[in-house]
Amino acid sequence: MPPAVPAAAAVARHPHLGDDRRDGWVRVDLHSHTMWSGDATTTPDELREAIAEAGIDVLCITDHGTINGAVELAQSGALGCRVIVGEEVRTSAGEIIGLFLTERLPFGMRPEEAVHAIRDQGGVAYVPHPFDPARHCMSEPALESLAATGALDAIEVFNAKVSLQHLNRRASDFASAHGLAGGGGSDAHVASAIGAAYVEMPDFDDGSPASFLQSLRAGRVVGHHYDAPREWRPRVVPSTKAL
Numbered sequence: 259m260p261p262a263v264p265a266a267a268a269v270a271r272h273p274h275l276g277d278d279r280r281d282g283w284v285r286v287d288l289h290s291h292t293m294w295s296g297d298a299t300t301t302p303d304e305l306r307e308a309i310a311e312a313g314i315d316v317l318c319i320t321d322h323g324t325i326n327g328a329v330e331l332a333q334s335g336a337l338g339c340r341v342i343v344g345e346e347v348r349t350s351a352g353e354i355i356g357l358f359l360t361e362r363l364p365f366g367m368r369p370e371e372a373v374h375a376i377r378d379q380g381g382v383a384y385v386p387h388p389f390d391p392a393r394h395c396m397s398e399p400a401l402e403s404l405a406a407t408g409a410l411d412a413i414e415v416f417n418a419k420v421s422l423q424h425l426n427r428r429a430s431d432f433a434s435a436h437g438l439a440g441g442g443g444s445d446a447h448v449a450s451a452i453g454a455a456y457v458e459m460p461d462f463d464d465g466s467p468a469s470f471l472q473s474l475r476a477g478r479v480v481g482h483h484y485d486a487p488r489e490w491r492p493r494v495v496p497s498t499k500a501l
Contacts, residue, residue: 261315262313262315264453267311271450272453274481282460283458284316284458284460285316285458286314286458286459287317288384289386291319292331294328295323295447296322300447302331305449306336309338311452313453316341318357318443319343319344320346321345322346322347323362324362325343325359328341328359344357345359347363347364347372348365348394352395353393354369354386373409380467383409383411383412384441385412386413386414387417389429390417411471412440413440414442414443415441416455418442418446418454418484418485419444419483419484421483421485440474442456442480450484450486454482455479455480458477459476
């Protein structure tokens with residue numbers, strides 16, 4: 259199937275969406291949120307429209323403290339793109355993302371416990387927005403310890419919501435120094451943020467975290483800073499307790 263052509267409205271928000279892409283490569287957003295996160299309101303309908311506009315091929319849904327929405331949307335196919343089930347969990351030393359999860363990670367685990375729980379599920383341990391103190395980043399001692407022991411698979415080297423670009427560059431330098439794959443994502447909490455950042459990478463086997471990581475290492479991160487204000491609106495909060 260040929261890649262989706264981004265809509266003009268999406269390209270106007272995120273000009274890099276209009277760039278050519280290589281045959282056989284996909285655009286993967288490694289970090290996004292839906293209404294199942296406590297601080298986001300994006301509904302499945304809004305997300306489906308934004309994904310179609312941006313031409314994103316694979317979305318990692320990494321809601322705070324739950325995998326319910328990601329599981330539901332992955333199973334239903336409602337978004338019109340491939341979905342990787344993830345979770346952004348707050349550990350005792352900051353946040354970490356698990357990708358390819360089948361079970362929810364509980365709040366407040368020690369970082370090493372969280373990594374073991376991710377790996378026990380066959381998942382990918384991915385550190386979001388390192389070095390950004392505004393975003394519950396992993397503490398530097400914990401990050402250094404996890405990297406030194408080989409407990410991490412990848413770190414986010416570009417987060418579209420990080421306003422100070424030297425923090426993204428520092429994350430990229432850390433990934434290079436420790437031999438980690440570098441990822442990127444919109445960290446979308448509103449639908450318009452979809453397309454702000456992603457990784458262009460060779461296509462991979464959806465059922466294989468190893469295939470995903472191999473492709474991630476060969477990919478390139480694309481993005482720009484985008485942090486649109488979130489307008490208040492009432493919403494129904496879905497359950498985050500099951501799974």
